[in-house]
Amino acid sequence: MTQTLNSTESLSYDRNDWKKGYLSQPNEYDYWIDDIEGEIPPELEGTLYRNGPGLLEINGQAIRHPFDGDGMISAIRFTQGRAHYCNRFVRTQGYIEEQKAGKILYRGVFGTQKPGGWLANFLDLRIKNIANTQVIYWAGKLLALWEAAQPYRLDPNTLETIGIDDLDGILKPGDAFAAHVRIDPNCGGQPCLVNFSIKPMLSTTITIYEISTAGKLLRKHAHSVPGFAFIHDFAITPNYCIFFQNPVKFNPIPFVLGLSGAGESINFESGKPTKIIVIPRNFDRKTGGVKVFETPSGFVFHHGNAYEEENQIIIDSICYESLPQVRPNEDYRETDFTLLDPGELWRFSLNLTSGTVERNRIESRCCEFPTLHPNFVGRPYRYLYLGAAHSPEGNAPLQAILKVDLNSNQRQLWSAAPKGFVSEPVFVPRPNAIAEDDGWLLTVVYDSQYHRSDIVILDGRDLTQGALARLHLKHHIPYGLHGSFVKA
Numbered sequence: 420m421t422q423t424l425n426s427t428e429s430l431s432y433d434r435n436d437w438k439k440g441y442l443s444q445p446n447e448y449d450y451w452i453d454d455i456e457g458e459i460p461p462e463l464e465g466t467l468y469r470n471g472p473g474l475l476e477i478n479g480q481a482i483r484h485p486f487d488g489d490g491m492i493s494a495i496r497f498t499q500g501r502a503h504y505c506n507r508f509v510r511t512q513g514y515i516e517e518q519k520a521g522k523i524l525y526r527g528v529f530g531t532q533k534p535g536g537w538l539a540n541f542l543d544l545r546i547k548n549i550a551n552t553q554v555i556y557w558a559g560k561l562l563a564l565w566e567a568a569q570p571y572r573l574d575p576n577t578l579e580t581i582g583i584d585d586l587d588g589i590l591k592p593g594d595a596f597a598a599h600v601r602i603d604p605n606c607g608g609q610p611c612l613v614n615f616s617i618k619p620m621l622s623t624t625i626t627i628y629e630i631s632t633a634g635k636l637l638r639k640h641a642h643s644v645p646g647f648a649f650i651h652d653f654a655i656t657p658n659y660c661i662f663f664q665n666p667v668k669f670n671p672i673p674f675v676l677g678l679s680g681a682g683e684s685i686n687f688e689s690g691k692p693t694k695i696i697v698i699p700r701n702f703d704r705k706t707g708g709v710k711v712f713e714t715p716s717g718f719v720f721h722h723g724n725a726y727e728e729e730n731q732i733i734i735d736s737i738c739y740e741s742l743p744q745v746r747p748n749e750d751y752r753e754t755d756f757t758l759l760d761p762g763e764l765w766r767f768s769l770n771l772t773s774g775t776v777e778r779n780r781i782e783s784r785c786c787e788f789p790t791l792h793p794n795f796v797g798r799p800y801r802y803l804y805l806g807a808a809h810s811p812e813g814n815a816p817l818q819a820i821l822k823v824d825l826n827s828n829q830r831q832l833w834s835a836a837p838k839g840f841v842s843e844p845v846f847v848p849r850p851n852a853i854a855e856d857d858g859w860l861l862t863v864v865y866d867s868q869y870h871r872s873d874i875v876i877l878d879g880r881d882l883t884q885g886a887l888a889r890l891h892l893k894h895h896i897p898y899g900l901h902g903s904f905v906k907a
């Protein structure tokens with residue numbers, strides 16, 4: 420579904436403002452933030468870690484897609500009502516080599532090519548692990564994640580890169596580890612980390628890992644599903660892992676020949692259904708085998724949450740009519756938002772008895788990056804928070820934070836338009852809170868008016884009261900991907 424606005428006057432943003440958020444940030448900083456509007460809640464103690472592409476070019480050679488940019492970690496430490504900022508690039512092998520050479524040496528999965536035309540890229544299938552998608556702290560390790568390779572371990576205090584990490588032997592050479600880790604808050608009395616890896620070929624292998632708080636492997640199992648699958652995220656319930664296999668086809672020939680990137684060689688097949696693959700987490704329990712459901716075609720990057728209810732699995736996801744893509748010869752910075760499908764929040768109800776799927780649109784406002792209270796992951800829940808467009812209609816950059824009350828169907832919106840552009844919100848529960856929405860939402864907002872980023876703190880109970888605090892950084896952080904909060 421493509422929606423067009425009648426005139427540019429009705430837009431809540433200026434594309435030239437938005438574009439500036441994709442300028443590189445080559446500098447590394449370390450300072451206490453002293454330019455603050457409002458007040459940092461004194462009980463907010465811990466570190467917000469964010470990951471995302473820090474470099475959008477290498478020595479003036481532009482990368483083709485922001486997803487190909489080198490990972491840069493930001494750490495915002497909150498203590499006693501103050502906040503400290505620090506950022507460091509992940510010293511991946513590719514980052515070190517390219518910075519030394521002063522040029523692009525690797526092709527990017529999303530279309531970045533080495534200079535020199537197709538001949539320079541012909542048959543070069545090497546992958547550069549850019550560690551740019553998510554950053555988590557688990558079992559005493561801070562890990563920068565990128566879905567096609569192993570994590571990079573960092574020092575949680577200094578953000579210095581320690582090196583590639585195989586999770587104490589859990590990952591074998593060549594294994595990948597997805598960037599969308601889910602933490603099950605109660606896995607036999609303790610939290611546990613659930614993640615997957617994908618080997619997409621003519622048929623696709625999905626491997627599931629469950630890891631204890633001590634870093635021990637609790638369960639690992641691999642499953643083959645027919646066809647190529649491009650799976651970025653998944654959802655969990657106490658008994659199941661849920662994957663969406665969107666209808667896409669991969670034609671490797673232009674990629675192998677050096678004509679285009681791997682990501683550009685994926686084509687959406689709108690006539691075909693999306694397959695929903697439900698894999699039991701523990702085959703000892705009476706959950707049966709792998710089940711596959713079908714629903715009308717669409718594309719999903721991110722899931723909000725899932726839970727079990729009687730004989731159903733409910734899953735809330737951000738759906739697009741088709742795969743949003745930067746086509747060869749297009750510049751992502753010139754994206755005409757009005758020509759693309761917006762991401763919308765949909766609820767899928769999978770009936771485990773009948774094998775049928777019911778789907779309902781919950782929110783048509785363009786939205787992405789769903790998040791929730793961490794204790795409700797995989798459980799029935801009431802509140803979902805998202806990055807959203809300022810306007811309720813049409814596709815647009817994310818400028819607002821939206822709170823969706825799934826029980827009452829009410830909405831709250833905090834908007835940074837016209838000059839501000841938001842990133843993924845992260846929900847931090849207030850210590851000893853009881854209500855599900857009693858906590859803070861932390862988000863990085865790019866302020867195009869001053870070409871700097873703000874760390875914005877919102878009250879999860881009421882977004883409409885405005886920001887509790889707005890921490891002005893001395894510089895900008897390019898638009899990021901994902902992050903997590905670690906208690907002090």
Ligand code: FE
Binds near residue numbers: 651
């Ligand atoms: Fe993601």
